[in-house]
Amino acid sequence: MYEYDAGFDRATPALVAAPGTAAETAAVVAACARAEVPLVARGAGTGLAGGAIAPGGVVVSTARLRRILEIDTESRAALVEPGVVNLALADALAPHGLLFGPDPASQRCSTIGGNIGNNAGGPHALRYGSVVQHVLGLELILADGTPCAMGGRAPDRAGYDPTPFVVGAEGTVGIVTKAWLRLLPRPEAVRTFLAFFADVESGAEAATAIIAEGIIPAALEMMDAPTIRAVNAAFEAHLPADAGSLLLVELEGPAEECEARHERIVAICRRGGATDIKAAANEEERALLWKARKLGYPALARLAPNNYLMDGVVPRTKLPETLRQVAVIAERYGLLVANMFHIGDGNLHPTLLFDAAVPGTTEKAIEASALILKHCVEVGGALSGEHGIGVEKNQFMRWVFSDADLDTMHRVRDAFDPSGRMNPGKIFPTDEPPRELPLERLKFRFAEDMWV
Amino acid sequence: MPQPATEDLRKCIHCGMCLEACPTYRVSGLETESPRGRIHLMQALLDGRPATPDLTIHLDRCLACRACETACPSAVPYGRLIESTRAMLQERKPANPWLLWLFGHPSRLRRAFGLLSLYERSGLRRLLHRTGVASRLPQRLRMAEGLVPQMRPRFSRDSGGVVMPRAPMRARVGLLTGCVMRESFGDVHDAAAALLSRAGVEVVIPPRQVCCGALHAHGGDLQGARELARTNVMAFSEAAVSAIVVDSAGCGAHMKHYGELLADDPEWADRANLLADKTKDLSEILLPLAGQLRFGPLPLRVTYQDPCHLAHAQGIRAEPRALLRLIPGLELVEMREADRCCGSAGIYNLTQPEFSERVLDLKMADVVATRPQAVVTANPGCMLQLRYGLERVGLDVPVYHLAEVLESSALAGDELRR
Ligand SMILES: Cc1cc2nc3c(=O)[nH]c(=O)nc-3n(C[C@H](O)[C@H](O)[C@H](O)COP(=O)(O)OP(=O)(O)OC[C@H]3O[C@@H](n4cnc5c(N)ncnc54)[C@H](O)[C@@H]3O)c2cc1C
Ligand code: SF4
Ligand code: SF4
Numbered sequence: 018m019y020e021y022d023a024g025f026d027r028a029t030p031a032l033v034a035a036p037g038t039a040a041e042t043a044a045v046v047a048a049c050a051r052a053e054v055p056l057v058a059r060g061a062g063t064g065l066a067g068g069a070i071a072p073g074g075v076v077v078s079t080a081r082l083r084r085i086l087e088i089d090t091e092s093r094a095a096l097v098e099p100g101v102v103n104l105a106l107a108d109a110l111a112p113h114g115l116l117f118g119p120d121p122a123s124q125r126c127s128t129i130g131g132n133i134g135n136n137a138g139g140p141h142a143l144r145y146g147s148v149v150q151h152v153l154g155l156e157l158i159l160a161d162g163t164p165c166a167m168g169g170r171a172p173d174r175a176g177y178d179p180t181p182f183v184v185g186a187e188g189t190v191g192i193v194t195k196a197w198l199r200l201l202p203r204p205e206a207v208r209t210f211l212a213f214f215a216d217v218e219s220g221a222e223a224a225t226a227i228i229a230e231g232i233i234p235a236a237l238e239m240m241d242a243p244t245i246r247a248v249n250a251a252f253e254a255h256l257p258a259d260a261g262s263l264l265l266v267e268l269e270g271p272a273e274e275c276e277a278r279h280e281r282i283v284a285i286c287r288r289g290g291a292t293d294i295k296a297a298a299n300e301e302e303r304a305l306l307w308k309a310r311k312l313g314y315p316a317l318a319r320l321a322p323n324n325y326l327m328d329g330v331v332p333r334t335k336l337p338e339t340l341r342q343v344a345v346i347a348e349r350y351g352l353l354v355a356n357m358f359h360i361g362d363g364n365l366h367p368t369l370l371f372d373a374a375v376p377g378t379t380e381k382a383i384e385a386s387a388l389i390l391k392h393c394v395e396v397g398g399a400l401s402g403e404h405g406i407g408v409e410k411n412q413f414m415r416w417v418f419s420d421a422d423l424d425t426m427h428r429v430r431d432a433f434d435p436s437g438r439m440n441p442g443k444i445f446p447t448d449e450p451p452r453e454l455p456l457e458r459l460k461f462r463f464a465e466d467m468w469v
Numbered sequence: 470m471p472q473p474a475t476e477d478l479r480k481c482i483h484c485g486m487c488l489e490a491c492p493t494y495r496v497s498g499l500e501t502e503s504p505r506g507r508i509h510l511m512q513a514l515l516d517g518r519p520a521t522p523d524l525t526i527h528l529d530r531c532l533a534c535r536a537c538e539t540a541c542p543s544a545v546p547y548g549r550l551i552e553s554t555r556a557m558l559q560e561r562k563p564a565n566p567w568l569l570w571l572f573g574h575p576s577r578l579r580r581a582f583g584l585l586s587l588y589e590r591s592g593l594r595r596l597l598h599r600t601g602v603a604s605r606l607p608q609r610l611r612m613a614e615g616l617v618p619q620m621r622p623r624f625s626r627d628s629g630g631v632v633m634p635r636a637p638m639r640a641r642v643g644l645l646t647g648c649v650m651r652e653s654f655g656d657v658h659d660a661a662a663a664l665l666s667r668a669g670v671e672v673v674i675p676p677r678q679v680c681c682g683a684l685h686a687h688g689g690d691l692q693g694a695r696e697l698a699r700t701n702v703m704a705f706s707e708a709a710v711s712a713i714v715v716d717s718a719g720c721g722a723h724m725k726h727y728g729e730l731l732a733d734d735p736e737w738a739d740r741a742n743l744l745a746d747k748t749k750d751l752s753e754i755l756l757p758l759a760g761q762l763r764f765g766p767l768p769l770r771v772t773y774q775d776p777c778h779l780a781h782a783q784g785i786r787a788e789p790r791a792l793l794r795l796i797p798g799l800e801l802v803e804m805r806e807a808d809r810c811c812g813s814a815g816i817y818n819l820t821q822p823e824f825s826e827r828v829l830d831l832k833m834a835d836v837v838a839t840r841p842q843a844v845v846t847a848n849p850g851c852m853l854q855l856r857y858g859l860e861r862v863g864l865d866v867p868v869y870h871l872a873e874v875l876e877s878s879a880l881a882g883d884e885l886r887r
Contacts, residue, residue: 018500018501018506018509018510018527019500021483021509022483022485023482023484023485033500035498035499061485061488062485062500062505063484063485063486063488069585078498078500080498080499081498081499083498100490101484104489105489112501123484123486125540126485126487126488126489126491127485139650240801250544251542251543251544252542271791283584305631312486312542313542314484315482315484315486315541316542317540317541317543318480318481318482318484318542318543318544319543319544320482322476323479324482324484374479
């Protein structure tokens with residue numbers, strides 16, 4: 018039953034270990050080293066890139082290590098075990114007036130260990146950045162079973178600090194057993210509102226305009242019409258069913274400043290053709306909006322039995338164009354596409370909706386998604402904004418990195434894990450030739466101006 | 470042959486957003502004890518993987534609390550899935566037939582409760598506890614022992630009857646007496662009937678009604694469940710009532726599904742649907758009538774535990790709380806995750822004592838944190854389990870059914886006026 022995560026790929030592990038302490042974790046890793054078998058760290062398995070699946074290897078689940086060991090309100094740091102669920106940490110911090118910046122939409126179940134593994138972001142990444150900016154130190158079990166500590170409670174460190182390197186390494190350098198996290202004060206005021214637009218493009222242009230004016234909201238999210246339909250069905254969100262897209266904007270800071278920025282953003286949206294603007298009247302309404310946004314992706318399953326979610330990044334200026342391109346690709350493949358994403362930082366999550374029971378559809382979806390990602394890379398973006406590379410996109414790494422780039426990465430990895438047994442097959446492309454994309458065929462089928 | 474529906478299974482996109490809602494995942498941290506894992510397992514069994522005990526144990530450990538259904542954004546009908554999977558497995562291997570047999574007939578249950586009550590009255594229970602023998606009993610026995618209802622009166626209208634309204638009549642409803650409830654929670658029924666009558670409702674107790682059959686359905690005995698459902702459909706249609714009031718969340722949740730249960734039975738399907746539509750939890754009926762009641766003061770600090778079969782299965786959360794808030798002097802302190810299962814789950818506490826206790830201990834920590842003077846809930850199984858839990862943590866406060874609290878207050882109110 019550990020054959021899956023929330024992504025697309027499946028693989029049966031040989032064995033699953035669920036240690037209850039850091040010492041047990043070290044013992045498990047040491048045993049794997051003696052037996053020379055590969056191992057894969059796993060949190061809650063909500064990753065979307067297959068990072069936590071283990072073909073034939075040993076899954077080491079850190080989900081049971083779920084203690085918050087210390088909340089240091091003075092130095093604003095917390096020491097936690099990796100299995101602590103992101104939302105549970107948020108709940109524990111709230112009474113102290115503190116927060117942990119990254120709030121991946123999966124926060125109600127994903128773990129700090131997995132957040133670190135994938136360098137998770139979230140809607141508020143626009144203001145707070147991703148996990149790497151919030152990890153002060155780590156305790157790690159290396160491939161041979163030895164524990165190793167880096168960084169710590171205090172922010173200033175001497176010598177090499179490998180902490181930021183471990184964050185986002187998808188469990189390929191070691192298994193995190195403890196983490197020192199940076200905490201931030203909760204904002205004085207929060208303002209949350211929605212702006213509705215007739216279509217996706219005008220929404221995207223308004224979003225670009227907001228950032229261009231130098232206003233950085235705490236969160237700036239977009240949902241398109243299919244998404245609105247799904248979240249209305251799932252959460253009784255009562256969003257206008259005829260809206261072509263909406264922007265969910267959240268502002269944080271001193272009350273007056275929020276007020277001023279709110280007015281400016283409303284003005285920009287109106288100029289950009291917003292059909293309506295609606296503010297969350299109270300904390301309950303705000304919670305409902307965020308629930309709809311954060312659980313919007315699984316709610317899409319109400320529209321079609323299968324889906325394929327992507328995680329490309331493009332420069333914000335390329336947003337409207339990329340969204341157009343996504344729609345075109347989806348249409349060409351006869352797939353429905355839903356968009357709900359962190360528009361503020363150009364992190365797209367186009368989700369292809371389909372029915373895998375129809376023969377050939379899954380292949381189509383995979384092909385279409387590869388084309389979409391290729392497009393993102395070509396306009397100067399990235400393969401992944403926050404979900405990681407895993408086994409899903411490792412073959413695409415060559416689109417972005419040269420052999421020399423990859424070789425450097427390999428050498429750093431080898432310094433931690435010379436045996437290459439930690440989460441093998443993830444991130445790095447394997448030797449099998451990258452799958453040929455039918456680019457020529459596609460270009461031919463698209464109108465000339467559509468192809469960039 | 471009963472089996473989980475492929476369309477239902479395919480709705481699961483293994484996103485994992487249900488994990489933290491699942492009590493068995495919370496206490497174990499294991500994917501095998503999670504909704505997502507169980508759904509994956511159901512698919513594997515459907516695909517022909519042999520149902521070996523080391524696999525089916527994970528399904529046995531499911532509380533069927535349906536918290537995952539509430540949490541699931543993609544609308545996976547988990548309750549239906551686990552029930553049909555259990556029915557599928559049941560065809561191969563009957564599970565706990567003696568328990569289902571026991572609960573299936575009022576007379577058998579009565580005899581069993583007679584024995585328990587003897588045990589209670591003879592002082593054996595107290596003796597066992599005083600000498601510390603109780604804590605040395607094997608877990609399953611100890612659990613069952615802790616769960617023996619401290620004997621409460623049988624329902625005063627056990628053999629049927631009518632309770633006349635004590636105010637201008639507004640409605641005529643039927644009351645389900647059920648199995649466990651009538652035997653050891655008769656005073657809850659009495660309180661419910663009294664409340665309804667104070668609010669101007671005539672309460673009919675059809676004599677021929679039987680156990681609702683929820684335990685049978687949850688245990689996978691769909692045949693037995695259908696038989697009982699038919700008997701009840703008959704008993705209540707004869708009574709000509711506008712609603713069937715249920716004061717046990719588990720029974721209510723199940724009866725609301727009589728339509729689905731008998732859908733393939735042309736002779737009964739329509740009537741079963743009608744009965745299902747008429748089935749209402751006591752709190753659903755009472756809230757709109759609350760204006761008719763005069764609540765007297767009840768200075769008590771309470772916390773409310775959502776029964777799973779009320780919150781997750783029937784979506785009823787607000788009504789019981791709204792009713793409690795009408796009581797002057799009563800302070801309702803919310804516990805963390807009040808809608809997380811207490812581990813009672815029908816006969817789960819007898820079949821899975823270890824997991825049941827772990828789930829219970831997690832719950833008790835949240836209960837204790839509210840420093841309550843009483844715990845209120847709305848289902849007999851939860852009442853027993855919570856009482857057992859309070860005993861385990863050494864917190865000496867009573868567990869009340871919502872009806873009892875409301876009736877004490879309404880009684881006080883009426884007396885004050887007089
Ligand atoms: C509905 C939904 C919404 C999502 N929204 C977001 C979002 O907004 N932003 C975002 O960034 N992601 C999002 N995700 C993706 C995913 O939830 C995140 O990547 C999350 O951080 C994964 O956490 P996990 O505990 O499930 O880790 P897993 O999936 O179990 O593992 C993820 C990776 O981390 C490694 N890992 C796990 N534990 C450890 C450890 N102790 N030490 C070292 N490595 C470890 C694993 O090997 C794997 O490579 C979403 C997913 C879903 C299903
Ligand atoms: S049951 Fe629902 S919430 Fe749980 S994994 Fe499946 S789709 Fe996600
Ligand atoms: S019904 Fe309850 S115990 Fe069973 S999988 Fe769902 S949440 Fe877990």
